Amino acid sequence: MHVGLISYTPDPEGVIAAAARISVSNVSALDLKEKQTPERVAGLLKYLLSAGHLSPFEHASFTFAIDGISRVTSHQLVRHRLASYTQQSQRYVSFKKLDFVTPNTIAAKPDWLAKYNEAVQNAHRLYCEMLDAGIPAEDARYILPNAAETRLVMTMNARELMNAAGLRLCLRAQWEIIQLFDYVKREVEKVAPLIAEQLQAKCYRLGYCDERESCGLFPTRQ
Numbered sequence: 493m494h495v496g497l498i499s500y501t502p503d504p505e506g507v508i509a510a511a512a513r514i515s516v517s518n519v520s521a522l523d524l525k526e527k528q529t530p531e532r533v534a535g536l537l538k539y540l541l542s543a544g545h546l547s548p549f550e551h552a553s554f555t556f557a558i559d560g561i562s563r564v565t566s567h568q569l570v571r572h573r574l575a576s577y578t579q580q581s582q583r584y585v586s587f588k589k590l591d592f593v594t595p596n597t598i599a600a601k602p603d604w605l606a607k608y609n610e611a612v613q614n615a616h617r618l619y620c621e622m623l624d625a626g627i628p629a630e631d632a633r634y635i636l637p638n639a640a641e642t643r644l645v646m647t648m649n650a651r652e653l654m655n656a657a658g659l660r661l662c663l664r665a666q667w668e669i670i671q672l673f674d675y676v677k678r679e680v681e682k683v684a685p686l687i688a689e690q691l692q693a694k695c696y697r698l699g700y701c702d703e704r705e706s707c708g709l710f711p712t713r714q
């Protein structure tokens with residue numbers, strides 16, 4: 493898996509702070525942004541988060557190139573609706589070579605790993621035979637496994653990043669999407685450390701676990 497930041501709102505934290513201050517100012521956000529200090533920005537972001545005033549966080553967006561995740565994980569990822577996605581097509585791209593993800597629980601057991609690899613290779617062989625027989629890739633792909641790797645570009649604003657990370661960095665989420673959001677967080681850290689700090693499992697914000705059973709990090713509400 494590889495995650496890289498392609499593009500982002502310049503000075504994302506400054507933009508959020510200036511946008512927030514416009515609601516109580518009588519001057520342009522241009523002036524507000526020019527005059528604000530890093531300390532003021534940090535203080536304001538902290539206040540917005542504690543008060544739950546999250547809409548200014550929608551003004552900062554991040555665009556990621558995500559390569560080498562399984563179709564299992566891309567399906568989970570695109571459930572986050574307040575984002576934009578463009579995914580490699582299995583209709584227009586044919587996969588003469590199939591890259592696929594192997595979960596550690598399977599990789600750790602040689603007998604099961606052999607069966608897993610064989611099943612994936614059999615499916616892929618049939619896929620290639622169908623392509624050779626003139627069956628279009630859009631139909632032959634029905635046989636490809638969920639393990640097949642995919643690539644996509646995702647654009648999310650900071651508010652949705654915090655929401656999605658809150659859900660997907662929870663230890664109850666699946667390992668591959670946890671790993672994906674770990675990489676997303678690392679990329680955001682490089683350009684917006686205050687926002688990156690907020691990319692964490694939701695229990696850190698709540699102070700308790702709202703799942704039925706806690707992983708032990710925080711107690712449940714009961």
Ligand SMILES: Cc1cc2nc3c(=O)[nH]c(=O)nc-3n(C[C@H](O)[C@H](O)[C@H](O)COP(=O)(O)OP(=O)(O)OC[C@H]3O[C@@H](n4cnc5c(N)ncnc54)[C@H](O)[C@@H]3O)c2cc1C
Nearest residue numbers: 568571572573574575652655656658659660662664665666
């Ligand atoms: C551990 C885990 C297990 C899961 N298991 C399953 C499962 O078994 N089956 C399954 O189907 N899904 C499952 N999901 C997916 C989950 O139900 C959500 O669809 C997904 O996490 C998207 O998050 P979200 O609801 O915050 O929506 P997002 O699309 O990320 O939207 C962000 C926020 O915007 C608001 N919003 C967005 N759209 C609407 C709308 N139409 N109406 C009102 N408010 C809206 C909500 O406040 C929402 O929280 C699972 C998720 C996790 C983290």
